[in-house]
Amino acid sequence: MKDNDDLSDIIKLISDIKHKNILSSYDVALRTEKLLENLISHGKWDSALELMDLVKQRIKCFSQSLPDEPTASNIMKHILKIIRDEYQLVSKKKGETHSLQQIVKGDSSNVLDYSENVSNLRSALLDHLSEYKDELETSTENIAAQASEHIHSNETILTVGKSRTVEKFLKSASKQRLFNVIVVEGAPSYLGHSMAAALAKSNIQTTVIPDSAVFAMISRVNKVIIGTHTVLANGALRATSGIYVVALAAKHYSIPVMVLSHMYKLTPLYLGSNDHDSFNICASPASVIPYSFGSVLNSADIKNPMFDHVPPELVTLFITHQGGNAPSYIYRLLSEMYHPDDYEI
Amino acid sequence: MSKLKQSVTKENVVQAILVADTFEDEFVPISNNLPLCLFPVVNKPLIDYTLEFLSLGGVEEVFLFCCNHVNEVKSYIRKCIDEAVGWTLTMKVQIIVSESCRSFGDCLRDLDAKGLIRGDFVLLEPGVISNINLLPLLKKHSEILQNDKGAAITLVFQESALGHRSLCPQDESLVAYNNKNRVLFHKKIQKSRDKKAVFPIFQEIFLENSSVSIQHNLRDTHIAICSSSVLPLFSDNFDFQTKDDFIKGLLINEEILGSTIYCHILKGSDYGSAINNWRMYQAISLELKNKWVYPIVPPTKRNRVIPEDSIYSLSSVMGLNSTMYRSVIGSNVTIGEGVKIQDAFIFDNVHIEDDVDISLSVIGPGCVIKKGAKITVGSILGQGVIIDENVFVENTLVQNRPSEDVLAQPEDKIGEFAYRLRACEDEEDLNVDRILAQKFSRLHIHDESYECEYDSENELSDSSEELSHTYSPPPDDTKLFFTEVIDSLTRGYEDKLPCDNLILEVNSSRYAYNVTLREVNYNVIKAILIISQKLPSGTQYFSVMTQMLCYFSPLLKNYIKNEAAMVDCLQAVEDVAISESDLKDKWIIFLLKYLYEKDFLNEESILKWFATLKEHTKLHTQVKPFASWLQEAEEEDSSEEDESE
Numbered sequence: 001m002k003d004n005d006d007l008s009d010i011i012k013l014i015s016d017i018k019h020k021n022i023l024s025s026y027d028v029a030l031r032t033e034k035l036l037e038n039l040i041s042h043g044k045w046d047s048a049l050e051l052m053d054l055v056k057q058r059i060k061c062f063s064q065s066l067p068d069e070p071t072a073s074n075i076m077k078h079i080l081k082i083i084r085d086e087y088q089l090v091s092k093k094k095g096e097t098h099s100l101q102q103i104v105k106g107d108s109s110n111v112l113d114y115s116e117n118v119s120n121l122r123s124a125l126l127d128h129l130s131e132y133k134d135e136l137e138t139s140t141e142n143i144a145a146q147a148s149e150h151i152h153s154n155e156t157i158l159t160v161g162k163s164r165t166v167e168k169f170l171k172s173a174s175k176q177r178l179f180n181v182i183v184v185e186g187a188p189s190y191l192g193h194s195m196a197a198a199l200a201k202s203n204i205q206t207t208v209i210p211d212s213a214v215f216a217m218i219s220r221v222n223k224v225i226i227g228t229h230t231v232l233a234n235g236a237l238r239a240t241s242g243i244y245v246v247a248l249a250a251k252h253y254s255i256p257v258m259v260l261s262h263m264y265k266l267t268p269l270y271l272g273s274n275d276h277d278s279f280n281i282c283a284s285p286a287s288v289i290p291y292s293f294g295s296v297l298n299s300a301d302i303k304n305p306m307f308d309h310v311p312p313e314l315v316t317l318f319i320t321h322q323g324g325n326a327p328s329y330i331y332r333l334l335s336e337m338y339h340p341d342d343y344e345i
Numbered sequence: 346m347s348k349l350k351q352s353v354t355k356e357n358v359v360q361a362i363l364v365a366d367t368f369e370d371e372f373v374p375i376s377n378n379l380p381l382c383l384f385p386v387v388n389k390p391l392i393d394y395t396l397e398f399l400s401l402g403g404v405e406e407v408f409l410f411c412c413n414h415v416n417e418v419k420s421y422i423r424k425c426i427d428e429a430v431g432w433t434l435t436m437k438v439q440i441i442v443s444e445s446c447r448s449f450g451d452c453l454r455d456l457d458a459k460g461l462i463r464g465d466f467v468l469l470e471p472g473v474i475s476n477i478n479l480l481p482l483l484k485k486h487s488e489i490l491q492n493d494k495g496a497a498i499t500l501v502f503q504e505s506a507l508g509h510r511s512l513c514p515q516d517e518s519l520v521a522y523n524n525k526n527r528v529l530f531h532k533k534i535q536k537s538r539d540k541k542a543v544f545p546i547f548q549e550i551f552l553e554n555s556s557v558s559i560q561h562n563l564r565d566t567h568i569a570i571c572s573s574s575v576l577p578l579f580s581d582n583f584d585f586q587t588k589d590d591f592i593k594g595l596l597i598n599e600e601i602l603g604s605t606i607y608c609h610i611l612k613g614s615d616y617g618s619a620i621n622n623w624r625m626y627q628a629i630s631l632e633l634k635n636k637w638v639y640p641i642v643p644p645t646k647r648n649r650v651i652p653e654d655s656i657y658s659l660s661s662v663m664g665l666n667s668t669m670y671r672s673v674i675g676s677n678v679t680i681g682e683g684v685k686i687q688d689a690f691i692f693d694n695v696h697i698e699d700d701v702d703i704s705l706s707v708i709g710p711g712c713v714i715k716k717g718a719k720i721t722v723g724s725i726l727g728q729g730v731i732i733d734e735n736v737f738v739e740n741t742l743v744q745n746r747p748s749e750d751v752l753a754q755p756e757d758k759i760g761e762f763a764y765r766l767r768a769c770e771d772e773e774d775l776n777v778d779r780i781l782a783q784k785f786s787r788l789h790i791h792d793e794s795y796e797c798e799y800d801s802e803n804e805l806s807d808s809s810e811e812l813s814h815t816y817s818p819p820p821d822d823t824k825l826f827f828t829e830v831i832d833s834l835t836r837g838y839e840d841k842l843p844c845d846n847l848i849l850e851v852n853s854s855r856y857a858y859n860v861t862l863r864e865v866n867y868n869v870i871k872a873i874l875i876i877s878q879k880l881p882s883g884t885q886y887f888s889v890m891t892q893m894l895c896y897f898s899p900l901l902k903n904y905i906k907n908e909a910a911m912v913d914c915l916q917a918v919e920d921v922a923i924s925e926s927d928l929k930d931k932w933i934i935f936l937l938k939y940l941y942e943k944d945f946l947n948e949e950s951i952l953k954w955f956a957t958l959k960e961h962t963k964l965h966t967q968v969k970p971f972a973s974w975l976q977e978a979e980e981e982d983s984s985e986e987d988e989s990e
Contacts, residue, residue: 011434011435014434015400015434015435018401018431019401019403019478065431065434281639282636282639283614283636283639283640284476284614284616284636284637284638284639285635285636285637286613286614286615286616286637287613287614290504290613291503291504291505291616291637292504292505292506292562293506294505294506294507294508294509294562295506295507295508295509295510297509297510298508298509298510301635301654302635303635303636304636
C-alpha cells in the first residue's frame with residue numbers, strides 16, 4: 001500500500017490515458033513533464049540517486065501498465081539524463097567521460113554514484129525543466145516553421161491518416177506556397193477523412209484516395225510527409241498500418257519520405273523481429289467486419305493490426321524541432337536524449 | 346489510502362454489483378472445486394477480465410457478491426491488490442459474503458438490506474467479459490430517468506446473428522422496443538413453451554407506438570444499468586429469482602409496479618458477453634484470442650500463440666509430433682508425443698501421456714490422461730481425474746470420486762479416479778430433452794462438412810437451422826407440471842391413497858402451472874405409463890401392471906371422457922412407446938387391449954390412430970395384430986347386426 005501511495009501521481013496518469021481522457025501524445029508529454037516537475041519540487045528526496053530511483057519506479061510502473069505508450073517513458077528517461085547532467089554540473093565532478101584506458105582497465109573509482117547531497121540541485125533542475133517544458137510546447141511550431149524549406153510551389157504531397165504535427169506543417173506551408181495534398185484514407189479507422197476535411201478548411205487543394213490506390217497515385221507525388229507513433233533506435237518506424245506500403249511505393253519511384261517527429265518519440269528500443277507479438281497490437285476486428293455479420297465469423301479469422309514496421313532504409317529524412325536528420329543519425333540524437341544506463345529500466 | 350478516501354467522499358461514486366455465482370450446475374464437475382470466477386479463460390482468471398472491464402469502463406467501487414468458494418475468491422482478490430494489478434489502481438473491490446443466498450434475486454435482496462448502493466449502478470451477472478465504456482451508458486440512463494421516473498433498468502444488448510457460435514440457443518430472445526429504446530416486449534424463446542411470439546400480443550404495442558423495432562438477433566450481454574429502484578423491486582417481489590424473472594415481471598405488471606425497461610444496443614467495436622455455459626466459454630475464448638474484446642486482451646506475457654489458433658502457456662511442455670488446433674493449454678501442462686488436441690481447453694497442471702487424442706473437451710486442473718486414451722465430443726473432466734490407458738470417453742462428465750447420488754451405478758466407474766457423472770440424476774431418463782439441452786450447450790462443434798453443406802445446399806442448411814432452434818428447451822411450465830404429476834401419482838400408488846385425492850392434486854397443479862385440459866389428459870396418461878415402466882419386470886409383470894391400471898381406473902375415467910381425450914391418450918401411448926426402447930414386446934398390445942376392454946378407448950379412435958402411424962416402424966408392426974383383430978371384430982359386429990336385422 002505504501003508503494004501505491006507514492007506512485008499515485010503516475011497511476012492517475014495511467015488511468016487518464018486508459019480512460020481516454022488524454023488522447024494525443026503531445027498532451028501525454030506535457031502531463032508527464034508536469035508530473036516530474038511536481039515530484040522534483042515537492043517529492044521527498046535528498047540526493048540525486050534517490051530522485052533517480054523515484055523516477056525509475058514511475059517508469060517501471062508506467063511501462064508495465066501501458067507497454068505500447070512510449071511517450072511518457074521517454075520523457076521520464078530524458079529527465080533522468082537531465083538529472084545526471086545537472087548533478088555533474090552542480091557538483092563539478094567529472095566522471096562521465098570514460099577514457100579508453102578506464103574502460104579497458106575496468107576502473108570504476110571515478111564513476112559518479114550520485115549519492116552526494118547537493119544543496120542547489122533542486123533549483124538547478126527546476127530551471128532546466130522549465131526550459132525543457134518550453135521546448136516541448138514549441139516543438140510543433142518549430143517543426144511547422146521548417147515547412148517552407150521542404151515544400152515548394154505546385155508540388156504534390158502525399159500523407160496517410162491523421163497526424164496533428166503533419167496538419168500544422170502543411171497549414172504552415174500553405175501560408176506561403178500553393179500545393180496539392182493527397183490524403184490516404186487509412187482504412188479501417190478512416191482518420192484520413194477528418195484530416196482531409198481539416199486541410200480543406202485552410203484552403204489547401206486536397207484529394208482523398210483509398211489505401212488500394214496508393215501505388216497508382218504515387219508516381220505523380222513529389223514528397224511523402226507522414227507522422228509516426230514511435231521512432232526506434234535504428235531509425236525504423238512503428239507507424240500506423242498502411243504506411244509501409246506507402247514507403248515501399250515511394251522507394252520504387254525514388255520519392256523522398258519525410259517523417260515529422262517530436263524528440264520524445266525517439267525510443268531507445270531495438271526491434272527483435274517485427275512479427276513478434278509484442279511489436280504490434282491487434283485492435284478489434286469489428287471495424288473490418290461488424291460483429292453482427294454472424295456465421296462467417298465462426299470460420300474466418302479477422303485481424304486488424306494497428307502498426308506497420310517501416311525499416312530505416314525507406315525513410316529519407318526525420319524532421320524534428322532541431323532540423324532535418326537522416327535515419328543513420330538517430331543513434332546520435334538518442335545519446336543526446338538519454339543516458340545509456342537508462343535505455344532499459 | 347488517500348485515493349480511496351477521496352472516492353468515498355465524492356458524491357457520485359460509480360458503483361457496480363457483480364454476482365459471482367451462477368447458482369446452476371452448468372459447470373459441474375469442474376465448478377465443484379473451482380468457482381466460476383476463477384476459471385481460466387485463455388490462461389487468465391475470468392474475474393480479472395470482468396474487473397478490468399469495470400475499471401476501464403469507469404467504475405470506482407465494485408461489490409463482489411460471493412456465495413461459494415469464498416476463501417479462494419478472497420485470497421485471489423487480495424493477491425491482485427498486493428501485486429497492484431491494473432484495475433486495483435483505480436477501483437475499490439468489496440467482497441460481500443452470504444452463504445445463505447440461493448439465487449441471483451436473493452443476492453440483490455441481501456444487498457438491498459445492506460443499503461450500500463447510493464444511486465444508479467451497473468449490475469453484472471456472473472462471467473461477464475466486455476470492453477464497453479459504462480459512463481456514457483450511465484449518463485444516458487439518468488437522462489431517461491429524468492423523462493420517465495419509472496425507468497428501472499437499461500438492458501445492454503449486442504447485435505449478433507443466427508448461426509454465430511456465440512449466440513447460444515438458450516439465450517435466443519425476441520425484443521421489441523420503441524423509438525425511445527423502451528422495451529415493450531421481451532421473450533426468451535427457448536424458455537417458453539411455444540417458441541413463437543403470437544402476433545396479436547403485439548397489437549396494442551403497435552397501436553400505442555408510432556414506431557416499433559422488433560429484433561431477434563440480439564444477445565443479452567448480461568450487463569445492465571439499474572436505477573436505485575431495482576433493489577427494492579427485488580425485495581418487494583420475492584418470487585424474482587433471476588434477471589429474466591425481473592424483466593418478465595416488470596413487463597407483465599407494468600401498471601402495477603409502474604416500472605419500465607429500456608435497452609441499449611452496442612455499436613461498432615463495443616463487445617459484451619457472459620460465460621454462462623460451456624458453449625459460451627468456448628466462444629468467448631475464441632473471441633478473446635481474435636481480439637474482439639480489444640483493448641481487453643488475453644495475457645501476452647508467458648503465453649505463446651501458435652498457428653492454428655492455439656495458445657499455450659510457456660511453462661508447459663509439448664512432445665514431438667503433437668498437434669494442437671484451436672485449443673488453449675494452461676500452465677505447467679506436460680504433453681507427450683503424438684498427442685492430438687483439437688478444440689479443447691486444458692486447465693493447469695494436467696499431464697497427458699503419449700498418443701492421446703482429445704477433441705471438443707475440457708480437461709480440468711490436475712488431470713492425468715494415460716497413454717492412448719481418447720476423449721471426444723463434449724466431455725468435461727473434473728479436477729484430478731485420472732483416465733487409464735486406452736480408455737475411450739465420449740460425451741460424459743467425469744469426476745474423480747464416486748457420485749454420492751443413490752442412482753449412481755457401478756458401471757459409472759471408468760477408473761479408480763474417474764467416475765461418470767449422470768447429467769440429470771434426479772430426473773432420471775424422463776427428461777430426455779433436458780439432457781439433450783445440456784449436451785448441446787456444451788461445446789459448439791466446428792464441423793467442416795456441416796459448413797460445406799451450409800454453403801452448398803440451402804435446403805439442408807434450412808433443416809439444420811431448424812434443428813438449432815428446436816433443441817434444448819429448458820424445463821417450462823408443462824414439464825414442471827408433468828414431473829409434479831408423476832410425483833403425486835407415484836406417491837399415491839405406493840401409499841394406496843384414494844384416487845379422488847389424486848385427481849384433486851392433479852387439478853390443483855394444473856391451475857398452478859396454467860396447463861390446458863388437453864395437456865393435462867396427455868400428461869396424466871404419460872405419467873401413468875412411465876410409472877408402469879418402473880414396475881419390477883419378470884413373469885409377474887403384466888399382472889402387477891393390471892393391478893396398477895385397476896388402481897388408477899377412477900383417474901383414467903375422470904380424464905378420458907371424450908373422443909379428443911382418447912386421441913391425447915393414444916398420443917401419450919405412442920410417445921412413450923417410441924421413447925422407451927426397452928419395452929416388452931407385448932406391452933403395447935396388452936395396454937391397448939386393457940384400455941379397450943375397460944371402455945376407456947373405443948375402436949374408432951384406435952383405428953384412426955393406427956392409420957396415422959408410419960408403416961414399417963417397430964410400433965406399427967407391434968400394434969398391427971391388435972388393429973386387424975379390432976377390424977375383424979368390427980366387421981363381425983356389423984355383419985351380426987346385419988343378420989339380426
